[in-house]
Amino acid sequence: MTVCMNQSRKEKVVVIMGATGTGKSRLSVDLATRFSGEIINSDKIQLYNGLEIATNQITIPERCGVPHHLLGVIPLDEGEVSASEFRSLASRSISEIASRGKLPIIAGGSNSFIHTLLVEHFxxxxxxxxxxxxxxxxxxxxCCFLWVDVSVSVLFHYLSKRVDQMMESGMFEELAGFYKPRHSGSTTTLSGIHKTIGIPEFDRYFELYPPEKNDKVCEWDSARKAAYEEAVQAVKDNTWQLAKKQVERIMKLRCSGWEIQRLDATASLRSSREVWDKTVLEESIKTVKNFLLKD
Known part of the structure; x- marks a missing residue:
């Protein structure tokens, strides 16, 4: 489907929201492949180029050939991307996508950036x-707002399991390669990529046990194993706190007049692709179709 844009009207955009781990990236690709869309990342951590495991960036195969904008484009050593900078970059991406007759799809968990981008007066x-x-x-x-939501208990256990899977996939080695010792007693405020969950938690670990080549877990003593487990648990705790904050902010947007449609993805998080298609994707396709046909 090609999206026809009337220049006298506001440009149409689909906005996919939700807590971390609920399936925002998955839904954005599913919709982009069906509505000739291109995806604009609105996750402030995923703007950076690197630490793909720790930042949960969607992989190249998972993108299914769909163009992604503002994903992994900022060098790791650059500082914080301001709200004003994101508004400018994302606005330009929306205009470019729409000018090609494609549908801009915004997807990401940084609700402050979403607000910054979409409001008339910033x-x-x-x-x-x-x-x-x-x-x-x-x-x-x-805007067509879609909120991918998952029940609290299911999401809590899923995020804990996902952290374990991330560690098994190489997140520890990724963080070890990124680690740089800081001056003792440093109180520097974290900014940019350093806000990624996993970096501050494991920085404390690496201060005690600096990364080494040919490091073998089987040779760790009990104190080191305990320090590692403490860091992993801190990652899980902070991931859960992030998820709760993201949902709270979506609720605030809803209460402030944003017409955000909730999609219950609870069953699909524990089941097959068929369940996702039935409970989340079909409803999303119907909603977006009606949105695009609406004058």
């Missing part, structure tokens, strides 16, 4: 999710 000095929220319901695009 205040770089304001935090929309602070104790005094300043969430705007005036949007500069015609």
């Amino acid at each position: 205040d770089p000095e304001s935090n929309p999710f602070s104790s005094m929220p300043s969430i705007s319901s005036e949007l500069r695009y015609d």
Whole structure:
């Protein structure tokens, strides 16, 4: 399906939201392949080029040939990407995608960046999710919001298991290769890629046990094994805290007038592709079709 854009109207964009691990990337690719779409990453950590396991970047095979924008484009040694910079970069991507008759699909877990990109009037000095929220319901695009949600208990156990799988897939070695000793007692505020869950947790581990070549787990003493397990548990705890914060922010956007459709992906997280297609994808396709046909 080719998307026809009327220049006198707001550009249509699909926005896929949700906590980490719920299937946002999966749904974005599924919809992009069916609606001639291109995907714009809205996860501030996945902007950086590197640490693909720790940042949970979608792999090349998983992208199914769909163009991805603002994914792994910032060098690791660059600092924080500001909200203003993201708004400029993502706006340009939306315009370029729409000019080719394609559907822009925004997918990612950084709800502050999503708000920054979509609102008509952006205040770089304001935090929309602070104790005094300043969430705007005036949007500069015609948006179709899809929220991939999973029940608390199922998501909690899934994220714990996913961290274990990430460690088995090489996350520990990835973090060891990235580690750089800091000055003792340093209180430098983390920024940019250093905010990635896994880096600060394992920095504390590597301060005690610096990375070594030919390091063999079977040769670790009990203290080192305990320190490793403590770091892994910290990654799990902080991943869960992130997921809760992401859902809280989506709820705040909903309460502020954003028309966000919730998709219950709980069953699909524990089951086959067929369950995903039935419970999440079919409803999403129907919603996007109606959205694109709407004047």
